[in-house]
Amino acid sequence: MKLVNTILWYGARPLAGELDRLELRGFKILFNLATTEVHDALLSTTLVAVLSYKDGYSTAAEAGFSHLAAFVDHNIRVIILGTTAEQALDIRKTRLNTLDETYAWDKVVYIRPDLKDVNFDLIVNCQPGRRWHDIEIEQIGPFEKLGDEELRLVARAFQRADELHLRELSGGRSGSKVFMAYERRREEHASFGHWTQPRLVKVGDRKKLGDEVGAMKEVSPYVPFELRPNLEVFVEGLKTSVYVADFVDKSESLLKAAREGRGEAAISNLFNRTLQRWRDRAKELPKHFGSPAEDAVRLGVASPDWIDGAYLTSERIRRQNFDVQKLWASLCEYKFGYRAATIHGDLHGDNVRVRGDDAILIDLGAVRGTTENGDGAPLCIDVATLEVSLVFDQPNNGNSSGDPFEQPGWERQIAPFYDLDAILTAPGIDAAPTPDSWLFGCLQRIRSFGTYEQSDDLEYPIALVIALWRYCKFEPKTAADKGRRVVALELGAKLIAQIRERVDEGNSNSR
Structure with a gap:
């Protein structure tokens, strides 16, 4: 194991007694090194960097700040000595926060008057952690x-x-x-x-x-x-x-498995096994009353403000002349009690890996919601996000120069599934597989979970609008990719109009 015993010292030298105590404990102190002398190999053996402002050595001490980012990346503790209160405040403002105001500097940088008493422990009790090595x-x-x-x-x-x-x-x-x-x-x-x-x-x-x-x-x-x-x-x-x-060895993305007609069992296992306990938490909580669309904005899941201008200014959308803000506002007016807790937040086809019939979850960077009262995320959003991904995503995220979809044919195939009546008549959760059509089979399986657990007939349709418009926040990667996202925007608008019509009809019948 590499010996990590170097101290880089900038500014006023330690007192003779301090130097003796450090050397007796096996530390090697290097004073005021030139910038060219500081490199990865040296930093990999360095435990602490000291910047000492004592006795007016501020210029020499500040030379150490040129390596501050490298000190952090090498897990080196920084101790600043002998500053006035004004200097300490200035260091935080101009040296630390200017470099990165979001970084937790107190975990790395310690500003102390001297090395007396327990301050000496900042060196002798420092642990080296994981070090860089030349591989x-x-x-x-x-x-x-x-x-x-x-x-x-x-x-x-x-x-x-x-x-x-x-x-x-x-x-x-x-x-x-x-x-x-x-x-x-x-x-x-x-x-x-x-x-x-x-x-x-x-x-x-x-x-x-x-x-x-x-x-x-x-x-x-x-x-x-x-x-x-x-x-x-x-x-x-x-x-x-x-x-x-x-690593999920010997696995493939759900998107690939679904397109090859092998995704239905994995989709069932995703909700029945992988996410079962996670989703059960929502069932144990009181239902949250509110608007799923409003909560999608609150949680940073989707917003009409995020829709990329490339879709809004497309000829197809401009001809229809609909107002996404007004449509979204109308969606937010519909409120009811629904199940809410923690959701994955980005449950697309490449974030579920398939091995056999198992569905393995990856990439939890977009998790939203908690089990705290009022902080849950609508449970149906994950289901809808996965559906939209499987229907609209191109394998490899549309990065390939050759996009195999023919836009008109693809649109004719998927559009009938995004009519409100079609969504409301989704098959039961135990429906038999349909090996002759990967699209219908996957939609059948996903929607059975979306509608089986919903608390209101319009919950899953609203979740689909959220997922369709969330899909439009990402920049297009190919011309066909742009076309599909424009279709997602248009279908979302159509669903909102149908939802509003259904709500108005229900209100009229109740009077």
Whole structure:
């Protein structure tokens, strides 16, 4: 194991007694290094960086701030000594918050008057944690390669490796980069074969990945171990984070399985087994009274404000001249009691992996709602989001240059299913499979769950509008992809008009 015993010291030197105590404990102190002398290999052995303003050494002390981002990425504690109250405030404002005002600086940076008493423990009790080490990382395939900062965090995540191969997987809609990682372990860490089973590696925005890791831990008690992502390592940098989780080996996306007519059993198992305990939590709670459309906005699930201008300004939508804000407002007027708790929030076809008949949940970065009173998310939104994904998504998210859908034929096929009467006459939950049509079979299976658990006849149709318009927040990747999203916008508008007509009709009959 690498010896982590270096202290980088900027500014006023420690007192003779302090220096003796540090050296007796095996620390190696390097004073006021030039910028060119600070590199990854040195930082990997560095435990603490001290910036000492004592005795008027402010200029020398501040030189250490040029490495602050690297200190964070290498898990190095920063101790600032001898500042006045005014200097300390200025450091927080101009040095820390300017770099990143959302970062929890108090976890890394400690501002103290001196190293007396318990302040000395900030050095001697500091734990090294996961350190960077020089491993060979091969990025295989035609994708945008990881940068130095990202590779530094990946190296920290794989402590036992001497070689790592990364193959990119679909990154979904979050902006993160997702890889299958093959790790060759050093001989002292390999019991039989040097190459381990592949793991999932995700690299992305620090806060987004932090939220996703938190969601993993939150849902773990409610989703069977073998049907959820299980975290192995989480490494947090200043701007970027990396996590490693077990990989769903020998699996495929639900989108692919569904298109090949093999998705119905997995869809049933997704709701009957994978999400059963999670969804049962909502049944144990009192129903939430409100508008699912209003709650979708409150929870950050969907909003008419998010609809991409490329769809709103398309010739097809401009000809119809409908007002999305007014339509959404009319949808928000319909309120009733419905089941609400925690939902996945982004349950699309690539976020469910299929292995046999098992449906394995991944990517929990968009989890919404809690079991707290008034903070739950409409349970039906997950079901509707999955349906819209399977019907409207192109495999590989439309990234391929050749898009196999013929727009008119595809639209003629799916449009009849997005009429209110068709939605309200969905088959029962025990309906037999339909192997002759993947589309009808999957819709039959999904809608049986959507309508079986709804508390109001219009709950699932409203959830479909939310999912259809949520789908329109994402930028088009191909011309056909844009066309499909325009159709989603149009069908959502049509459903709102039909829902309003049904509500008005019901109100008229009740008078």
